[in-house]
Amino acid sequence: MLITTDQLYHKFLECTGVSTDTRRITPDCLFVALKGANFDGNQFAEQALASGARYVLVDDVAVAERDPRCLLVADGLTALQDLARHHRQTLSIPVIGLTGSNGKTTTKELIANVLAKKYRTYATVGNLNNHIGVPLTILSLNEQHELAVVEMGANHQKEIELLCTIAQPTHGLITNVGKAHLEGFGGIEGVRKGKGELYDYLAQNGRTVFINSRDKTLMAMYRERLKTLRSESVFAEVIFYPAVESPAKSVELLQESPVVVYRDSAGQEITTHLPGRYNFENIIGALAIGEYFGVTSDEANHAVANYNPTNNRSQVIAKGTNTVLLDAYNANPSSMAAAIRQFASMPAKRKAVILGDMYELGNESEAEHTALGKLIAESKFDLVILAGKDMHYALGYLPKAYYFPDKFSLHNWLMDNPMTDTHILIKGSRGMSLETVVPFI
Template sequence: MSMDMLSTDQLYHKFLECTGVSTDTRRITSDCLFVALKGASFDGNQFARQALEAGARYALVDDPAIADSDARCLLVADSLTALQDLARHHRQTLTFPVIGLTGSNGKTTTKELIAAVLSKKYRTYATVGNLNNHIGVPLTLLALNEQHEIAVIEMGANHQKEIELLCSIAQPTHGLITNVGKAHLEGFGGIEGVRKGKGELYDYLAQHGRTVFINSRDKTLMAMYRERLKSLRSETVFAETIFYPAVDASSQPVELLQESPVVVYRDPEGREVTTHLPGRYNFDNMTAALAIGDYFGISPEESNRAVADYNPTNNRSQVITKGTNTVLLDAYNANPSSMAAAIRQFAATPASRKAVILGDMYELGNESEAEHAALGKLIAESKFDLVILAGKDMHYALEFLPKAYYFPDKFSLHNWLMDHPMTDTYILVKGSRGMSLETVVPFI
């Protein structure tokens, strides 16, 4: 083939011939576009031929030697940049609303709840799993087509300027930040860095005159919103600002009624709604979904039904029955903010016997020792019947927990659980994704 590199416009015409996009040779579908990405320990260019043999229509590569070996290889200067530019180009052809959301905690659950509510009226597409980074967001956008009527795009970040990049690709028409907490402190450079990084979504929405949804009960988000109004002064900012939970003269706000074992709330019309999700932190996620549903014309009855029916199966806030035990599995992610919220919530939940199985919180950098020690103090104050800690940094929590069981690795934890079966116990299992604490559930 010619060694000329394709422009974004030329690449887009090739993309339109394809049935989808894949960056993984294990997930090749007939006539898809394979994008050869590079990582610290792999070079996707080396798998281009394998992808083509598996049924890909084209392979996007940035190695001239690979491109020269097969006419179906499309040469670009950098495959990742080309993927992002392709997604940005495709986004500009879409005319329906695109809702962008980010935050330290609750992104995926809120995304799923919003999608469930909007699906009652619209053909809705939402980020699959946690494809929420500089690769996942482009892949999500490229999965959208004229059959969709609205999209919900989750945007994750572990350093400043990442949300800014993702906004430039996704170009959200509406957006919200779930909260700002102590997540990815190492990458963001502390809590102020987190606040600035997440706030890049507000910046984009304000600068482009788009609509923002803001949790009026969150003091940090309200302060960030006011800061943007002040910094932009008289310039046109957000097209609309929707505060939730909304209160008007004719109704009451959405009200949290009870949290054991799952959230029960009363809507503005007085209807009681029982959900499958535990915790006040999930109540805030629900009110976001209800507010967005109301904004887009979903009836309260339909919105309530969607929230009530949502049952997570992704290691996030799952309530699992194991014999006479009830397990609250929240093992997809953990940081100081989400861990503290989960522990306080769990401590306030009535149960005759309560146990916690907690794993390391990752990406805290120099703050790891102090944050794990602070967590130990909070656990001690909560007076659980049984405390089990796992991971190398959890030993910092032991200063306040002399009676806790500590395991530096999961193998020894699994063995201990098998030798010490629990009964009639309410158990919180939570840790960072890298701990994979969902693996303890079969041993409970």
């Protein structure tokens, strides 16, 4: 007999947490058996119970009949999402929903660090930002938490809409709209529409939105919704930022330490370990949210200064006489162009770039990699190293670049050609795993 969401929720309250991975079973947790193209979590139900799970959620009748601790549902993923929705409705805390093409995770971490100065804050762990990760994030919230920051990622339209029904954000922010996941979204207009689903949810439910007033695309998306939604719905509040300004010298990577200095409108310095003008936009978003929730500017600036990324995003690593800027968690045409332009503007004796393929571009891949080659050529780096099957499209503008179709060849070349006194930017899509080249520099 199928268990209802209400019945399942009472079982959930007996558990210590939720897991979808038998390698991460904690005592008395609820294990949710999910299915994919190449796996069936139902097959691991008994293993999860043996490892200490209190209950397992399954959608296979035969498996459910083996043990009374197996809770039968029609579909494991749908039940997980419904359970998270039910739990969310029991919570009265502010939930900040966050999406965007670039900078989501960094901005999420910055917001969480700032808000933690005043509130018991919970934020999306790692990159759990999809149709499975968001429910797990919501189900991790409890009565101890005063605020939550929920990152929402998407690679096709209607996904943010779905995630909003689960997270039910009271506040929201879109970092930017760029050329990410073009294949799934169906082009840049599809990206804009898909990310805008967060604005739609916030407006339709009378919630608060934070908008970067310096971003023309986001401002246009906001104005479009004022026209189309009209009296049907309205944002509870619209908070425009920035309240701080970038100085004339703007963003500078200091030679003696990986610290970037910004100035606010009062001339006060804001220091951070995050290089790049694009990270300034992430920082001012976090500061705006901190100010809204009553975090003092001193505490907020201190939180930003203490944030040191360790997730292959905007990391600055000293390797002998070299300085490595590791930004290898992901890449798309927008983030790649921003990183290259910023790196080109930095003061350094010698500059090298190690760049890998940008994934999920579909039919636009050849054109986007070709355009990237032109930008790299205009930047006049001392050394250009490209890796991946699609990066060969960039070579038309780069007769002096080194190209490797695979990382094994790249690793060997780096060992045979050591660099010294060089600033090195490493960036590519997640599937390229370019952080693996760091030990060879």
